[in-house]
Amino acid sequence: MRLIIKIALIYALISFFVFLIGGYINYTAMSKEIDKEQRFFLNDRLSRVIPWIEKRAFKETVTRNKLRVQPLAEFREETENIYSDTLVMHTDLERIEPHIKLDVIKNINGRSYKIMLYDLIVESDDIEDVVRETMIKTYLILLGAMLLLSFLVSYYLFRPFNTTLDAIKTFSLKSQRGLKLSKPTTREFRKLNTFIEEMTGQVARDYKALKEFSENASHELQTPLSIANGKLELLMSFPNLEQEQIELISAAQNALKRLSKTSNSLNLLTKIENKEFSDFEKVNFSDLVQNILNEFNELIELKSIEISTGIKSGVEVFGNKVLLEILVSNLLNNAVRHNREEGYISVELVDDFCLIENSGTEVEVVPEVLFQRFKKGSEHPDSSGLGLSIVQMICDQHGFDVEYTIKDKHHSLKVSFTSN
Amino acid sequence: MKLLVVEDNTQLQENIGAFLSKEGYICEVAENYKKASEKLYGYTYDLVALDLMLPDGNGLDLLKVIKENWPNIGVLIISAKNALDDKIAGLDMGADDYLAKPFHLTELNARLRAIFRRRNQHGETKITFEEISINPDTFEVRVHEQLLELTKKEFELIHYFIVNQNRVMTKQSIAEHLWGDYMDTADSFDFVYQHIKNLRKKIMKAGGNDYVHTVYGVGYKFKKEE
Numbered sequence: 001m002r003l004i005i006k007i008a009l010i011y012a013l014i015s016f017f018v019f020l021i022g023g024y025i026n027y028t029a030m031s032k033e034i035d036k037e038q039r040f041f042l043n044d045r046l047s048r049v050i051p052w053i054e055k056r057a058f059k060e061t062v063t064r065n066k067l068r069v070q071p072l073a074e075f076r077e078e079t080e081n082i083y084s085d086t087l088v089m090h091t092d093l094e095r096i097e098p099h100i101k102l103d104v105i106k107n108i109n110g111r112s113y114k115i116m117l118y119d120l121i122v123e124s125d126d127i128e129d130v131v132r133e134t135m136i137k138t139y140l141i142l143l144g145a146m147l148l149l150s151f152l153v154s155y156y157l158f159r160p161f162n163t164t165l166d167a168i169k170t171f172s173l174k175s176q177r178g179l180k181l182s183k184p185t186t187r188e189f190r191k192l193n194t195f196i197e198e199m200t201g202q203v204a205r206d207y208k209a210l211k212e213f214s215e216n217a218s219h220e221l222q223t224p225l226s227i228a229n230g231k232l233e234l235l236m237s238f239p240n241l242e243q244e245q246i247e248l249i250s251a252a253q254n255a256l257k258r259l260s261k262t263s264n265s266l267n268l269l270t271k272i273e274n275k276e277f278s279d280f281e282k283v284n285f286s287d288l289v290q291n292i293l294n295e296f297n298e299l300i301e302l303k304s305i306e307i308s309t310g311i312k313s314g315v316e317v318f319g320n321k322v323l324l325e326i327l328v329s330n331l332l333n334n335a336v337r338h339n340r341e342e343g344y345i346s347v348e349l350v351d352d353f354c355l356i357e358n359s360g361t362e363v364e365v366v367p368e369v370l371f372q373r374f375k376k377g378s379e380h381p382d383s384s385g386l387g388l389s390i391v392q393m394i395c396d397q398h399g400f401d402v403e404y405t406i407k408d409k410h411h412s413l414k415v416s417f418t419s420n
Numbered sequence: 421m422k423l424l425v426v427e428d429n430t431q432l433q434e435n436i437g438a439f440l441s442k443e444g445y446i447c448e449v450a451e452n453y454k455k456a457s458e459k460l461y462g463y464t465y466d467l468v469a470l471d472l473m474l475p476d477g478n479g480l481d482l483l484k485v486i487k488e489n490w491p492n493i494g495v496l497i498i499s500a501k502n503a504l505d506d507k508i509a510g511l512d513m514g515a516d517d518y519l520a521k522p523f524h525l526t527e528l529n530a531r532l533r534a535i536f537r538r539r540n541q542h543g544e545t546k547i548t549f550e551e552i553s554i555n556p557d558t559f560e561v562r563v564h565e566q567l568l569e570l571t572k573k574e575f576e577l578i579h580y581f582i583v584n585q586n587r588v589m590t591k592q593s594i595a596e597h598l599w600g601d602y603m604d605t606a607d608s609f610d611f612v613y614q615h616i617k618n619l620r621k622k623i624m625k626a627g628g629n630d631y632v633h634t635v636y637g638v639g640y641k642f643k644k645e646e
Contacts, residue, residue, distance in 0.1 A: 219473055222500035223429055226522035230435030233525045236588045237442070243636060250590055250638040257592060260522050298573070299599075302611045 004154040008146050015142060023135040027127060034122050035100065039083055042102040042117050046081070049115060053108050066119050072105070072112040079105045086118060097123055160184030164193055171200055173207045173275065207274065214270045218263065225260045229253060265386040268326070269373075272393045277320040285317040285324065289349055292328045296336060304342045311349040317417055319398045327394045330387045331356050331413060338411070357412040367404040421536055422446045422464065426456040426482065427471045427498070436469065439525040440532075453477030457485060465493055466539070467532055470515070472499040472506055480509060487514040494535035498523065524593040526584040533583050549582045550644060551628055563626035573598055574619045581632070581642035590639040616640065 045067075053069060061070040082103045090097040101118040160182065167179050178201025181193040232249050241249075271277065289311055300307050317324065335345050335358040343359035369375050371392040374385040388404075395402040401416040423445045425436050433449040440447050448463070450456035453476045460468075468486060472479035479497065486493055497510045500521040507518045516535040519528060537545055537556055546555050554561045559575050561568045570578070580597050581589070595608040598615070620630055633641045 219500040222521040223432065226500070227429065227431040227435060229522045230432065230439065230525055234435060234438055236590075237439070241588075246588060246635055247637050250592075253590060254592060256522065299608070299611065302614055 002154065004150045004158070008150045011146060012143060015139065019135050019139050023131050026135070027131045030127050030131065031124065034127065038100045038119060038121055039081075039102075041121065042083070042100065042119055043081065045117055045119070046102060046104065046115065049117070050106060050108060053106075053113060053115075057109060057111070058113070066117065068116040070114040070116075072114055074112070075107070075110075076105050076112040078107050078112075079103075088118060088120075090120065090123075157186065160186065160189045160193070164189070164196065168196065168200075172278075173204060174278065176204050176208050178202070178204050210270075210274055211276065214267055214274070218267045221263045222260060225256055225263075229256050232256070262386065265390065269386065269390060269393055272323065272390070272397060275397070277323050277397075280318055280320055282316050283319055283321050283324055284314065285354070286311050286313045286315045286349060288321070288324055289328055289347065289354065292325065292332060293347065295329075296332050299336050300345065303336065303339065305336065305339055306342070306344040308344070308346045309348075311347065312351065315349055315351055317398075323394045323397065327391055327415070328354075330391050331415075334387055334413075335411075352418055353414055353416040355412065355414045357410065359409055360406075360411045362409055363406050367406050370404065371402075421466050421532075423448070423467045423469060423532065424456065424459055424465045425449045425469045426453075426474070426479065427469070428452060428473070428475050429471075435525065436528065440529060443529055445532075451475075453479075453482055456482055460486065460490065465490075467494045467496065467536055469496050469498055469528070469532065472497060472510070480506070480513060483510060483513050483515055492539065494532075494539045496528075496531055496535055498528070524590075524596065526580070526587060526589055526593050527597055530580055530583045530597065547579075547582055549585060549631070549642075552578070552582070552623065552631075554579055554582065563623055563628040566626045568622050568626055570619070570622065573615055574622070577615055577619055578623075581640075584642070586641070586643045588635050588639055588641050592639075594639065 049067060049069070058069055058071050061068065084101050084103070086099050086101040087096045088099045089095070097120055099118045099120045101116065104115050106113050106115055161184075164181055167181055171179055178197055178199075181197055184190055184193065232253050236246065236249050293307075293309065332345075332347075335356050338360045339345065339358050340360065345356070345358040348355040348357075363370075365375070371388045373389045376385045392402060394400075395415060398417075401418065403414045403416070405412050405414075421444065423440065425433055425447060427433050427436070427449065428451050430451065433451070437447045437449060448459060448465075450459050453474045456474075459465075470479050470483060470486075474482070479499070483495060483497070486495060491514075495515045497507075497515045497518045498521060499506055499510075499518070510518055516538070517531050519531055534556070545557055546553050548554075551564050552561065554575075556579060559570075559572070561570055561575060561578055576598055577594070580594065591609045591612050594612050598612070599608060616632055620632055624630055629645070631642050631644060633643060635641055
């Protein structure tokens with residue numbers, strides 16, 4: 001729900017109660033005022049009734065329109081005007097209505113009279129009607145005004161906020177620059193924009209520095225490795241080298257190669273972590289798996305591994321093509337590398353998942369541990385221990401679930417695309 | 421074959437120079453952008469091995485200059501960045517090939533020769549070694565003029581051997597040449613052995629000599645028996 005609508009609703013609810021209480025106050029104040037007026041009116045009538053009684057000197061009780069004069073047998077003290085409410089049948093409306101009543105004892109010409117006057121100027125339900133009507137109408141006008149105001153506010157006042165939101169949506173680390181935003185006149189939004197500009201600027205700078213660092217680190221590492229490797233190759237081409245010397249050189253070269261590979265894998269992990277592969281598109285995963293399988297065919301054949309595939313054609317996955325290729329070739333590489341002579345590999349691909357099963361060796365550690373960096377299931381000299389970390393990282397980036405189970409010598413690795 | 425090596429690291433320059441000089445290249449080196457463009461304007465080269473990270477400029481800019489002024493020069497990018505963007509950018513801008521550091525000098529040699537050959541189609545493209553002659557354009561290998569039936573890998577293998585004849589070739593470098601970087605399993609050495617066994621068989625069946633010598637525990641050497 002939009003903020004402005006929420007505010008309007010809360011405001012409407014609060015004002016509803018305010019109007020309820022206000023209506024009550026209005027009603028009581030009005031009835032009090034009317035009450036007062038009625039007393040004045042009755043008093044006024046009383047002062048006109050007294051000369052009339054003087055003139056007529058009643059012996060019997062007289063009941064007239066809204067008046068009752070009762071001569072008393074004995075002399076009594078005069079009383080104050082006593083006002084009270086009473087219910088009387090209204091002649092015109094033909095229903096019982098609350099009236100105001102005045103009782104008083106007056107001594108006129110040496111005789112005591114009990115005088116009772118009652119009247120009605122405004123009926124109480126009339127007051128109620130009026131209050132209700134005015135309150136409801138004002139409330140409706142207020143609601144209308146509020147609605148109009150919220151539209152104006154959201155259109156005009158919130159415009160800079162919405163512009164900022166749109167700008168944030170388009171922000172990409174790849175642009176390597178912070179956002180440039182307008183300077184709205186509203187102080188809060190201006191503060192927000194300044195903050196976002198600073199923050200995105202900082203993020204972009206950090207990202208650039210990190211990217212440069214990983215590239216430079218790679219360069220600084222690969223160049224000396226290149227030199228060392230070249231020197232060894234030159235050494236190798238000397239004539240009359242002893243067999244032992246050649247073996248030493250070769251061993252050194254292998255170690256250098258491993259170092260270079262480890263550095264490349266770490267570099268790749270950093271790059272994936274930095275989201276440098278963010279161009280996502282629809283990738284035909286079936287073709288991709290099939291192509292990589294073809295590349296591995298030779299190795300599989302040479303190792304006499306039996307391969308069975310069940311690849312559904314046209315399976316599409318939303319992701320980065322380069323990363324998906326790395327993912328599949330890492331998995332297949334593992335399936336081949338940790339396999340045995342005349343073992344088996346089965347690759348199954350359906351809409352929801354890709355399952356690779358292969359024969360291998362028994363592994364003592366829990367499979368989950370193998371996803372950690374530099375954790376190996378076997379002391380394979382050529383294994384960097386980073387392959388599955390890369391797999392995990394790629395799956396995380398794509399929102400895939402990856403599940404690795406080992407049962408005796410049967411390994412199965414399942415990548416589920418469900419959350420993709 | 422005249423080669424300009426544009427590389428700021430002197431050690432690496434020396435390696436490349438020393439190795440390729442023995443292979444019959446005329447090697448010159450330039451350690452930065454400025455020196456490289458001076459040399460390019462002053463002399464003629466067949467090939468340029470270009471590092472992308474130069475102290476005074478970007479190798480990609482130099483590549484652009486080369487392609488605009490001397491389109492006949494073959495360019496091989498050698499870079500430590502191993503960044504996909506650079507590789508794609510370089511190849512898009514007309515570089516002939518891309519080699520990531522660290523590389524085997526034998527691999528560098530093979531790549532440079534391939535570029536040179538592709539760019540000089542007018543001349544004789546056949547490479548011969550004693551009774552073996554190979555034609556890289558048609559992927560044909562003949563022994564005593566008899567055509568051999570070779571797989572693609574076997575062809576690449578013999579080509580790699582002949583280009584780097586008389587050198588010790590490690591199993592590692594052969595495996596990388598044949599399968600690229602992703603093939604890093606120890607098994608690959610067995611596969612190298614398998615391919616070499618088949619290649620030897622085919623050459624000898626056609627009446628050729630066995631020039632592949634095993635260097636125990638390390639690799640192979642392709643040479644004529646003394």
